[in-house]
Amino acid sequence: MIETRYDFKQIEPKIYKKWLPHLKIKKQKSKQNAESDKSLSAPKGLSFGIVFLMAPPNITGSLHLGHSLENTLIDILVRYYRMKGQTPVWLPGIDHAGIATQNVVEKELRKQGISRFDLGREKFIEKCWEWKEKYGNIILDQFKKLGITPDWSRVKFTMDKKYVESVEKAFIEYYDKGFIYRDLRPINFCPRCKTGLSDLELEWKPEKGKLYFIKYPVKNQGFIVVATTRPETILGDTAVAVNPKDVRYKNFIRKTAILPVVEKEIPIIADIRIEPNFGTGAVKITPAHSIVDYEISKRHSLKLANVIDENGKMINANEFNGLNYLDCREKILEELNAKNLIEKIEDYVHEIPHCDRCKTAIQVIPSLEWFVKMGELAKIAKNAIQSKQTLIIPNKYKKPYFDWLKNIRDWCISRKLWWGQSLPVWFCQNQTGRENLEIRNSKFEKKLNANFVVSLTKPKKCPLCKNCEMVRTDEVFDTWFSSALWSFATLYTPQEKKWYPAFMVSSARDILHLWIMRMIFSGLFFKDKAPYKVAFIHPTIQTKEGKRMSKSLGTGIDPLDLIEKYGADALRFGLIWQMSDKQDLRFDEMHIITGKKFATKVWNATRFCSMQNLEIKNQTPKIETEFRFSVKMTNKNSKLKTLSVADKKIIKEFNATLKFVEKNILVYAFAQALQTLYSFFWNDLCDNYLESCKGETKNNPKILKDIIENSLKMLNVFMPFFTEELWSSLDKKQLLLFEKWPVAL
């Protein structure tokens, strides 16, 4: 007997407990798993095993709606394939998220008035582990509330011992194959986090400033005027550059300018990177404090003059030493003014990079860091998509993927953070390898690479000086270096190792480059196979007003609140209902209400059906037996007489719906599938057919039962909880989770 009301708050947790023991993939059924069912149309030209990778959420806090959408859509596929008799394997996990987690833990400490430096490195890392234990579990619980069905016995964490080992091995393999080098070069440095950042971890914001036009004296030729926003970096200038085609400066090229204040001779060079139409068309080159200048300086073999340190203080700057760079700017301007070397000052708004995580303005300073050469890897990444080893869906994301690879820089993979996986690099204590690094010459690289060894374990004897106890570097990996290996580093056991490559991964588009692309070339580099066949990019969830959803802006919506209010089924319905292949999704709560109402509708229709059947049973038990054959009756030559016009109509409509839903699930058009199912159930089934069953019933009652039960099976992949509950109310022995996907009637 079916209850009159469905109480999701009570029932959802109860149902999840029923599923839980069955989510563990015990044994891979040898041939049955991959490619067994030919009717499953894989994307053209692909054969596949049904392995899904969860994009491991950061342990920084709780989940957001993007996670809910992403994992709901994978769950739909997983449930679908499971009902199709496959053994889908969905591998869950969480990410240690180096800089992000370090920052939230620091924030927590700041509330108590302490910094990580007060605590010390070791204690701080302990705090991070405590954080991980707490929030890692919270996140997993949140997923369970959403009703998703990964194999929870295989949760991986990017700082698991085995995982870290894979990361170290990958570094060593890259290093041995010549893909990794160490270099002193300007990097984006966050003065607050005290670490370097990659280009992808910056946030650009406009800021009001001044553009100073400064006269640099040229030997025997008067002046050349350069425009700059940062006069203090004059101290680090090693050249003035103009565009080779710029006729105004034709006679200045290869001449010598006198650097003001410093009174040093610097060359005037020609480089195509200089834009003639901006400023004066002449640019001061400060290789140590500008990434673009550094690139120019490399082409012209210029020296690196480091004049600002990690704290924004002046160094190697004589009388200016120790000054904050802004104070230094004032002094320099005073001096230039005294010498009448300032032509003019204009107001100027320009984009300043900030730390993506803590929003502090970035300083560009030279630092010794580790880099991965991207040339070859970019080719691998490009080829994987071009050769269709991996499909990016929707197709439109291929273009940004390729564009990014065109002008790719080498990847800085070291971070000077505390929370993370440290590099397997051991330093000799008797050779610093750091002398005279400002001078770029043939000995430069030798010296740079003369004082360390790359090794998984500590060398017993220092191979360099034969004498010291080597010390492991305290540098850690960029989190993305580690998560780039996610597709195979999570496979610990021999059985798990067979699950490479996976079938599918899904993410929002903001990590297409950070994660998706890097995972693709990493997989191909280390395992010779692309890590998955399908990278599905789902829309980014915005507020209803089209604003970014973010906790700090107060525009975020907690999925748990919605589950509390409407239930997980309704949340899943609402998210999928709104999902299109557009790049954004403006989230509106009303669609969740629609989901909630729909669940009630289905609940009541099923209840009506079961009451009808009960009546039949009680009154005329013989009819029921007769109707058992009804499914077959629809075949051409069978007793069509027992079917009414309405019966035939609803069967036809059901079959069309089934076909459409299945087709759309397989092309990731989940919203279309769900909307079709919705209107079939509500309009065709409830409004028309079911109404026609009332009164003097000429319809075949078995048809109603069949259609409702088969609809529940289809609905189950979208809204698993209440459909499962209904199923058990219908006295079914087996969980709906394991029922077979319906076939046409």
Place this chain on the structure above:
RNA sequence: GGGCGUUUAGCUCAGUGGCAGAGCGCUAUCUUCACACGAUAUAGGUCGUUGGUUCAAUUCCAACAACGCCCACCA
């Protein structure tokens, strides 16, 4: 600066070379024995702007505009 996307009912969005659709909201009626989280009926749109192709354009093409996102970073 380069690229991408969006623009259809009050709101969030489907959709189509030939009477414009859904959900929510609104209005009216109905507590009829599955469901008021319901039923029935109604109102609401020159389908961003301007041109072009076509017998016919909301749909195809071009330009423009607004909004959003990504990439670059010009000192």
